[in-house]
Amino acid sequence: MNAYLLSLAIWVPILGAIPVLLLGSERRFLVRWLSLAVAIAGFLVAIPLYMGFDPAVAGMQFVEQAPWVPRFNLQYLLGVDGISMPFILLNSFITIMVVLAGWDVITNKQGQYMAAFLIMSGLMNGIFSALDGVLFYVFFEASLIPMYLIIGVWGGPNRVYAAIKFFLYTLLGSLLMLVALIWLFLVSGGSANILDWHQLKIGMAPQILIFIAFLVSFAVKVPMWPVHTWLPDAHVEAPTGGSVVLAAIALKLGAYGFLRFSLPIAPDASDYLAPLMIALSLTAIIYIGFVALVQADMKKLVAYSSISHMGFVTLGFFIFNPLGVEGALVQMISHGFISAAMFLCIGVMYDRMHSREIADYGGVVNTMPKFAAFFMLFSMANAGLPATSGFVGEFMVILGAVKFNFFIGMAAAVTLILGAAYTLWMYKRVIFGEITNPQVAKLADIGYREFLILALLAICVLAMGLYPYPFTEVMHASVENLLKHVAVGKL
């Protein structure tokens, strides 16, 4: 059973999506419950990955190997280490939230909507567990298709522009990565195994080219400044579920790619280009933080805040100390919960008011007290309040950065002020104050389903903030191993 856990985590949602698609759009009751069942099944098969994980082992676990394309020596090779395993759990968990979030709101082609998310969930698990470079690429690029459709079919007024921009931006990066993968495949003498590539001796010049090819791909996905402009568009136009998956999972793919490809395959180039990466990260943290401050649209604000938080993640990776990398990983997971929760909260309001403009709100606390409490918690977490998960990762990265260079640490710490400023200011304008809009006066508080979603996420955010050890424990050995590998270099 243990030997097929990763395959199950990938294929249960994808194959489960087929009956959902076949049910059609009319049988909404069946479609919803079946999708929920598939999503929960997907989460259940992912749990043993955590329970059976041995934190003392730095290498790959739950490895599955089968020939896939012998003609090119490509393998169906899966495995997870402490870096990738938590994301499979996170992804499977978020999928349940997304299915619940689309329960009543999506009326047009609900079967296709649910199926797209289930398929995407399986593909994302595939990305996190693929150890064959081409298999990784296949999952990586295939995951664009459901997202393209989700934004384009169920999105807002400007959805076509956003969907095509999203697709082409990401494709631009991944095609360059494809050429890099082919180059590595040929140089390693016909092996597509990522772990073989880690050991491959490559000179400095090719390392830099490889690093840049991967950088374009992953930087678009993260997204890093200055290739971030697709994200606010995609977020604003996407339906709530789409925004949740984008922010919680899709952005993590790029960051994960840095750890799986860029750092171990081109360690010397990573070291050499680290100042550039740090500069880009700090720009994202500070400049994008200011950009977030002036947004009038709540979704845009959270989108920019995501970019800023992901800047923290890339900063943590390129200061090359365990605190930084682990902090970045914790930040990724915590951001998965918090951004999902923020977008779901905005979705709750949007479903009632059909507006995302901050100016249309004010005084929501009077009519939706339960919702206001949840929103408060998540806003605080987004601002990095201690005892929430947002604090742990940021604090670790800042500590790591101070160790690396005091001024970089100080610049990164600016986010604590900026983050608090844009999040809480938005919270204040939306939730508190007088009711100026008559529609706000008629708002109904959250129902059981919404309560359930937000409560589950709140538990995760608090648990991770109060006791992050279960998360860092599994990562530790793998991160140490990675950093040792990077420190040795290949020259």
Added chain:
Amino acid sequence: MLNNFVVPDFYPLAPEILLLSMSFVILLADLVLGKTQRWVAFALSIITLLGCAAATVMTVNAQTVLTMSNLFVDDLLSDFLKLMTYLSVIMVLVYGRQYLIVRGLDKGEFYLLVLFATLGMMVMISAASLLTLYLGLELMSLSLYALVAIDRDSKRATEAAMKYFVLGALASGLLLYGMSMLYGATGNLNIADISQVLYQGQADKTVLVFGLVFIVAGIAFKLGVVPFHMWIPDVYHGAPTVVTMLIGSAPKLAAFAMTLRLLVYALFAVVAEWQQMLLITAVLSIALGNLAAIAQKNIKRMLAYSAISHMGFMLLGLTSGVIGKEVDPFTAINAYSSALYYTLAYVLMSLGSFGMVLLLSRTGHEAEELDDFKGLNQRSPWFAGMMLVFMLSMAGIPFFIGFFAKFAVLTAAVKAGYLYVAIGAVMFSLIGAFYYLRVIKLMYFDEAEDKLPLVARTSFRILLSLNGIAVAAFGLFPDAVMSLCTAVLLHSL
């Protein structure tokens, strides 16, 4: 002279002989058939092609057999390509049945011309001499010219046929001129002998390279690559969709065989010269095909430009066989098999996409504009899904067959040292992705203007579904076909 006459071994020609005899049977049968019994011609054509397939399978032989005074070759490559040709012609006939009936084009001539074109392709595929090759090419081309004009009352089709004929005749002339130069330089018409003479270094290099240029030009025209691509959009657009579908599928296989027989079998000694020429046409085709397709509003024209870029990609595989001056058999086989795989993948995708165009057409309405695809997801989620598969596969997105075809070609190109060409090619496929995505946008994001249900026969629906599933399945499990391509070339080169 007569004393030397040996009765040739007719056995390897069994499929050709069968096809020819059956064509005459259909020709005669058509005289007595009434309007309502036209299905007999259709059924006979399908049976004939299936019979040819059986005959081809019977003649499969791991050894290469030459017959008819070394004019005709039967090797694994020819068997494989012929089987694929039958398959695609059968698919065209099944797809086109309804279309022809509705437009009153369901005549005996149609089936006859299709079978003659198929015979031409088979002869091309099995050619062991320049003469046989030319014979096959002309038989195929003339049948196709006539097919384009089969709808006599359509001005557009007649114009397209005229263009096709004039340009095609010119290209045949170029090719023939090149062949005559080749004959002048080597004193031989037989492909194996030409290559022998060239290896011994006895040929006049000036005449040879001069002839080579004409041969490459002729090939480029038949494949439809830049700068000999002008006919493709007009002919694809003007011809009845069924004929477009035929032109866009099986002849590509025959043209591939012709390219391989001429350039690799006969002219491998001057590989450095033709590789350079092909590389330029390949890059230009990928660039122009993808750029021009963006501006198209007509789906047949869009698919025509996309065909140009796909053939460019295929040539990129063919041109990566030899690295510098070094001839490594494995590299060469890998590169050529990537081109063969690309051709097969393209034929499958092209049949499917034109099948979709046929599906949306009905009496008095040609679904040729991109806008006809608007809101297809509301009319039929299943077939919208199929078109999604075809478009993404053409764009080279995994998990579909087009991705592995591109992967194989790009691997060969990077291995041959064309790293920057490969980067350029993927950048143009990024541009190409835009117009494929636009079709998906129309199907999924837009409201349907035309809400009528789709009319199609059950056989059509099943075939189109199988076609789509094949594009997806061979993308998930590409190994079988890829290995087959390699094995076939390994035994035939």
